[in-house]
Amino acid sequence: MALPSKVLPGFSAALWMQSAATPTPLSTANLSVWSAQVATIVGTAAGGTGSAGVQLPVEAVPAFGMDDAVANYSVAGSRQSDKIPTQSAPTSMSITAAWNPSDSALLQIRSDAYNGTVDRTFVVSAYDGTNTVAYAFNGRVGNFQIDAQPGAEAKCNFTVHPRGNQYGWSNS
Amino acid sequence: MKVADAVKTLIAAQGDLALAARGIQVDQKELAAAMAKVQADSAEAVVMRLLVKAQPPAPPPPPAEE
Numbered sequence: 001m002a003l004p005s006k007v008l009p010g011f012s013a014a015l016w017m018q019s020a021a022t023p024t025p026l027s028t029a030n031l032s033v034w035s036a037q038v039a040t041i042v043g044t045a046a047g048g049t050g051s052a053g054v055q056l057p058v059e060a061v062p063a064f065g066m067d068d069a070v071a072n073y074s075v076a077g078s079r080q081s082d083k084i085p086t087q088s089a090p091t092s093m094s095i096t097a098a099w100n101p102s103d104s105a106l107l108q109i110r111s112d113a114y115n116g117t118v119d120r121t122f123v124v125s126a127y128d129g130t131n132t133v134a135y136a137f138n139g140r141v142g143n144f145q146i147d148a149q150p151g152a153e154a155k156c157n158f159t160v161h162p163r164g165n166q167y168g169w170s171n172s
Numbered sequence: 173m174k175v176a177d178a179v180k181t182l183i184a185a186q187g188d189l190a191l192a193a194r195g196i197q198v199d200q201k202e203l204a205a206a207m208a209k210v211q212a213d214s215a216e217a218v219v220m221r222l223l224v225k226a227q228p229p230a231p232p233p234p235p236a237e238e
Contacts, residue, residue: 029183029215037215138186165188168218 011126011133013061015095016041017105018121019054025121025138031168038123038136038170046125047132047172053123054105061124062093064135064162090162092142099146099154109158113144122160137167173198175206175223182219189219193226200227 018025018041030037042048043055069089074081100106112118117140124135139162148154173181178196185192203223210216 027183027215028186028189029218032218033213033215035213163186165191166186170213 011128012046014043014046014125014127015056015058015061016043016046016048016050016053016123016125017056017108018052019105019108020052021108021111022118023052023120025119025166026136028138028166028168031121031136031138031166032170033168034132034134034170034172038134038168039172041121041123041136042125042132042134046127047130048125048134054108056095056097056105056109057100057103058095058097060096062095064091064093064124064137066090090137090164090167092162093139093160094157095160096155096157099148099156106156109141110144110156112141113158116140116142119163122162132172134170135167136170137162139163175199175202175220178223179206179216179219182222183215189222190226193219193222196223196226198223198227200230203227 026037039048040051041053043050043053045055066088069086071084071086072081073084097106112120119138119140121136121138123137126133139160142159142161144156144158146154146156173196175198178198181196182189182192203220207217207220207224210220
């Protein structure tokens with residue numbers, strides 16, 4: 001996918017997702033299209049329209065992208081196994097958020113985690129007050145845990161697993 | 173394949189579009205003409221850019237006869 005044609009000198013990052021309970025994720029080509037596609041998921045607070053999206057109240061946007069992957073093989077009787085480098089695997093995003101049981105976005109994430117097969121478009125937006133650069137990807141929620149220790153505010157942890165090759169960059 | 177059909181196929185596809193584009197051959201003149209008309213921030217432009225990258229280089233011109 002082409003990289004965005006913008007450079008933001010300073011920005012705030014936010015995470016957004018499609019708001020529908022059973023969304024139709026954007027096609028791979030549309031993940032790179034800002035107008036009427038990615039912009040509908042990004043809210044007005046980050047330069048989008050937000051008509052089909054909601055913000056996830058995450059503590060911090062985790063690292064995203066991809067990392068190398070390796071396939072392991074071993075042959076019975078051989079002293080050493082073989083590691084075959086393969087093409088890049090998308091990075092799973094482990095996310096921590098303050099647990100608010102009435103937050104519709106977190107409830108939707110919990111519902112997705114229970115289901116396990118809901119594909120949804122997520123967007124990481126970088127906004128400098130005027131321009132937005134967006135990294136959009138399709139992913140599934142893999143786990144959802146609530147950490148309710150008495151000594152701190154309740155938190156929830158969940159992981160978004162991006163689908164391979166389904167990502168795109170765009171900008172406003 | 174016609175450019176319009178290739179674009180339609182790729183826009184609807186999920187997965188690795190660059191790989192899918194490599195499996196499609198289109199007429200390069202038709203593709204260049206379509207590129208000139210398409211809006212930059214659109215799904216059509218995204219897949220056409222991939223098609224341009226995926227097309228084999230044009231064959232060299234025949235040697236001039238003397």
